Amino acid sequence: AQSVTQLDSQVPVFEEAPVELRCNYSSSVSVYLFWYVQYPNQGLQLLLKYLSGSTLVESINGFEAEFNKSQTSFHLRKPSVHISDTAEYFCAVRAGGFKTIFGAGTRLFVKA
C-alpha cells in the first residue's frame, strides 16, 4: 500500500523569501504525484501534478516540484512567496488504481 509523509506540519516564512515544502511517499508501483492547495473554508485545488516525462513540473503561479524516484520525494518549492500564498498544501499520490492518498498537510504562513 502507498503512503505519503509531509515532513513539516507548519512552515512560517517571510514574504519574498524562498520556501520548500517536503513530501516523501512510499509505493511499490509507479505513481502519479500531485500537490493540492487549500485556502480557508474552501475545497482543495490542484496546484501541479507529475504524471510522466520531465521530473520538474511547474504551476502557473510560480510553484515547482521535482520528482525524485531514488529518494521517493516530491518536494514543492517557490523562489519568492507572497502573502497570498498563505494556505495549506497537500501532497498526494495515486498508484495502481484511482484512489488518491493524501499527506497530513503543511500549513504555510507568509509573514509581511
Add this chain to the structure above:
Amino acid sequence: DAGITQSPRYKITETGRQVTLMCHQTWSHSYMFWYRQDLGHGLRLIYYSAAADITDKGEVPDGYVVSRSKTENFPLTLESATRSQTSVYFCASSEAGRGHNSPLHFGNGTRLTVT
C-alpha cells in the same frame, strides 16, 4: 454553473441521528470520492465509486453508507452519528483518465458537528 456542489455547508446534529450529506457534479465524471478532513490526519478516504451502482470502501468506512444510483450524485449517510464523526467532509470527482492520471476536483466541503 458546472462544478461539484456539496450541501449543506454546515450541519449540527445530535448523537444517534441519521444525517445525509449531498454531493452533485455536473461534469459526468466517472469517479467520485468522499473524504473526511481532520487536523493532523489530512484527508482520509471514506468511500469511492467508479461508476453508477459501483461503490467500494476506503480507509475509514465504518459508520458510513453511500449510494450512487445516478452518475452525478453521490450522497454520504451517517447511519447513527457519533462525536468522532465531527469533521469536515469533502466530495471529489475525477475523469476516467487513461492510467488513472486525472486529478481530483473538490467541492467546498460540509462542516459537520455531532453533539
